[in-house]
Amino acid sequence: MSETNAAAEVAAPHRYTAALAADIEARWQDFWDAHGTYEAPNPGGDLAGDAQAVARPKKFVMDMFPYPSGAGLHVGHPLGYIATDVFARYHRMTGHNVLHTLGFDAFGLPAEQYAVQTGTHPRVSTEANIENMRRQLRRLGLGHDQRRSFATIDPDYYRWTQWIFLQIFNSWYDPEAQTARPIDTLVQQFASGERPTPDGRPWAQLTESERADILGEYRLAYASDAPVNWCPGLGTVLANEEVTADGRSERGNFPVFKAKLRQWNMRITAYADRLLDDLDELDWPEAIKLQQRNWIGRSEGARVDFPVTDHADAKITIFTTRQDTLFGATYMVLAPEHGLVDEIVPDAWPEGTRDAWTGGHATPAQAVDAYRKQAAAKSDVERQAEVKEKTGVFTGAYATNPVSGERVPVFIADYVLMGYGTGAIMAVPAHDSRDFAFARAFELPMRCVVEPSDDRGTDPSTWDDAFASYDAKIVNSTGESVSLDGLGVVEAKARITEWLESRSIGEGTVNFRLRDWLFSRQRYWGEPFPIVYDEEGVAHALPESMLPLKLPEVEDYSPRTFDPDDSDTSPETPLSRNEDWVNVVLDLGDGRGPRPFRRETNTMPNWAGSCWYELRYLDPHNSERLVDPEAERYWMGPREGRPHGGVDLYVGGAEHAVLHLLYARFWSKVLFDLGHVSSVEPFHKLYNQGMIQAYVYRDSRGIAVPAAEVEERDGAYWYQGEQVSRLLGKMGKSLKNAVTPDEICAEYGADTLRLYEMAMGPLDVSRPWDTRAVVGQYRLLQRLWRNVVDEGTGEVTVVDTEPDEATLRALHKAIDGVRQDMEGLRFNTAIAKITELNNHVTKVREVPRSVAEGLVLLISPLAPHVAEELWRRLGHSASVVHEPFPVADPAYVVDETVTCVVQVKGKVKARLEVAPSISDEELEALALGDPAVVAALNGAGIRKVIVRAPKLVNIVPA
Ligand code: ANZ
Secondary structure: OOOHHHHHHHHHHOOHHHHHHHHHHHHHHHHHHHHOOOOOEOOOOHOOHHHHHHHEEEEEEEEEOOOOOOOOOOOOOOHHHHHHHHHHHHHOOOOOOOOOOEEEEEHHHHHHHHHHHHHOHHHHHHHHHHHHHHHHHOEEEEEEHHHOOEEEEOOOHHHHHHHHHHHHHHHHHEEEOEEEHHHHHHHHHHHHOOOOOOOOOOOHOOHHHHHHHHHHEOOOOEEOOOOEEEEOOEEEEEHHHHHHOOOOOOOOOOOOEEEOOOOEEHHHHHHHHOOOOOHHHOOOOHHHHHHHHHHEEEEEEEEEEEEEEOOOOEEEEEOOOHHHHHOOEEEEEOOOOOOHHHHHHHOOOOOOOOHHHOOOOOHHHHHHHHHHHHHHOOOOHHHHOOOOOOOOEEEEEEEEEEOOOOOEEEEOOOOOOOOOOEEEEOOOOOOOHHHHHHHHHHHOOOOOOOOOOOOOOHEEEEEEEOOOOOOOEEOOOOOOOOOOOOEEEEHHHHHHHHHHHHHHEEOOOOEOOOOOOOEEEEEEEEEOOOHHHHHHHOEEEHHHHHHOOOOOOOOOOOOOOOOOOOOOOOOOOOHOOEEEEEEEOOOOOOOOOOOOEEEOOOOOOOOHHHHEEEHHHOOOOOOOOOOOHHHHHHHHEEEOOEOOOOOEEEOOOOHHOOHHHHHHHHHHHHHOOOOOOOOOOOEEEEEEEEOOEEEEOOOOOOEOOOHOOEEEOOEEEEOOOOEEEEEOOOOHHHHOOOHHHHHHHHHOOOOHHHHHHHHHOOOOOOOEEOOOHOHHHHHHHHHHHHHHHHOOOOOOOOOOOOOHHHHHHHHHHHHHHHHHHOOOOOHHHHHHHHHHHHHHHHHOOOEEEEHHHHHHHHHHHOHHHHHOOOOOHOOOOOEEEEHHHHOOHHHHHHOOOOEEEEEOOOOEEEEEEEEOOHHHHHHHHHHHOOOHHHHHOOOEEEEEEEOOOEEEEEEEEE
């Protein structure tokens, strides 16, 4: 403590200081815990409570839960948690039953990597991190219902994650009914013959593994051998959403390769339409909705068959979004991996093959082989990149354009992807840039079939690039039995689709960019799959009674060490090394008695736990079912008659636009379809908070230096005598600029930290942290304290008199404004209004009790500890937490007015009631618009207007 502070404490022993704040805060936190102040009752079950509270309107306010990192929290992390806490507190005070709590998303790579390095079991380090975070969060005075908190690593929790997996595994999507249904309903259709089997044999004659293969084509969770993103550097495969635009792992930045590995997938694509349509029902930022729309990527087009020349049965089915340009298709391209390639490749190059098409190879088979090897080394992202130089080779085969009858050469090229559409395209070089570049390089013909709207003419050989437009007319498109000439693009698409369908050579289709969700990881620290394989390799679900399937102990958590740049490695899972756990004899209760099985040794991705955690908050201890239906309906159920219920406010970072938020929506829909929940959507309102940024200081080598030790001199920044540069960036340990909430709490108290974070700016905007500015909010609290408590004696100084008119106005205006700001999450402006009121009160000699109490109530959601303390000292025995929030008296909210006299030629023609603060310009406009004034002027022009706001306007006509 400095000497001046010490002196001040002697003179004012009851001043609001950091020490007093620490004492107040600790006491009230203990009080809240002891009294269960933030516990929200459920309508029934073990968390049932006060029926009156349950009868109130509900508010479910939620944060994206944190990963308990070893570094603990820095001041950037709680920004959202404080905001939801303020919002939740405000709603408690406005008559709501508020559910607010926080759990931990605790599976994941960092704990596992730490385990590999130190040998510490991930559970041990994760639990220690959770403990530390709980302590840090508690210090902030967050009003969480602690009974509802959990971590995703708790077996009681992941038991239900596994249970949901089984529901998904045991269901299929019925496209006609547009819903998921139990897989048994499909088995019945096959068994009864209502649905034919693929090869027509009766269901009863198929072997168990044949049946399993057929059902695997329908299950919403299924294993497949499709090419996946294999990241040797992380020793695991990754979902598309986890791979960056330049084909590297989002975490760790390692190269990602395509590899064929048997993996679990979730058939999220079955829900593409619903995921898209239901976005309209959500109160989410438009930017996030747009990202989801783009990610799902719906495009309407057609599939068209092109018969292969000299192969009576072979046809190439292409997907296009521009079937109106069919007459312009002058060649075709298959993805190098396309299954038809080997079938159509002839033994020798046909006559007329250009040298440029062969890649210098003696036979088509050799050319294809060499090109495939080259393509396999590239990621999808690289293949889609806008490189002007397109590569490929001729397959030696030709096909027939079904509308023009023209013979078109068939190529393979890596710019066509196997995973999109049909993996084959018709190339229309005049109207598609990729095709244009390819046709240029391979000397292929181009035909203009969409009339250019600019002056480039209709000869594509003279163009610089393709002409792509939806707003133009079709030309050069007349065949024997169909013509599109003169039609617009939209009409032409419809006309040609109809024609194709009538001849059964094509059909209109909808295609999605969204891929199925790759759901297995070769990691230790994740949920084990509740799946076992029998000796035939058929996958079986574990019966519910065997859940949770707990993670086994292993000797070694590490993935096998791989060369991160070598795509030829293959994964080996940590769980597979525990042979005792893997090989088991189980009675699955299917009437076949105990049999030997091998367990699945992959684990679920770390997104699994966050796909449904909002539901567990509702009914955290239920061991009988996922969630009690009454509790689910109460907190999450349909709103306004629509099944789109969900969390009332969900706050988190915008970086989760397509991963977590898409996966969680998908699981909600499956659970809804299967009748386990009443809402089709998990999160009704989403809000993205901004980031707290911090200055990063770097020395001349570019290395970050400790920000706390940098000095500012003459507008420059210095560290240990060396000048350093300053840039705004992220806050974090590695950038040596992290400020912890613990430090700020120690220096000022949690209430000051809360106020500062909320006052920094609009919640959705990123803002730089400035430790020196924190003191401003500290002073606000000191002034508030002084308005109620005598710093010398500790006595409460308020008086039981009526406030004067000006104070009443200040109070009620603040109440009115703060209410609106609280509803709209504008906590920064709410604080500005409270500050203004507090400053007004500071000037009042004796503070009336009603005004002091109003102030305390207004600030209590933001600074709950000091509010509780003052409320108690003001003589209340109940906590301020459930006290009604003040309501403004409208009589004091409207501005006072004054009467303004309007004269024309010196005679009073009108009287206006205006605000005292009205400007000259505004007053003049009002006066000139007044009907009596207009009548008096009677069309005459105006020579002069003399304005003396707010009382007089004098108009001199021309
Ligand atoms: C002919 C055409 C003419 C096309 C034209 C475009 C413009 P979106 O809109 O993203 O769905 N395409 C189809 N399958 C492909 C694949 N597997 N790999 C690479 N490209 C593929 O894109 C659809 C368009 O992308 C399709 O329409 C097809 O080219 C191409 F003036 O067909 B189009």
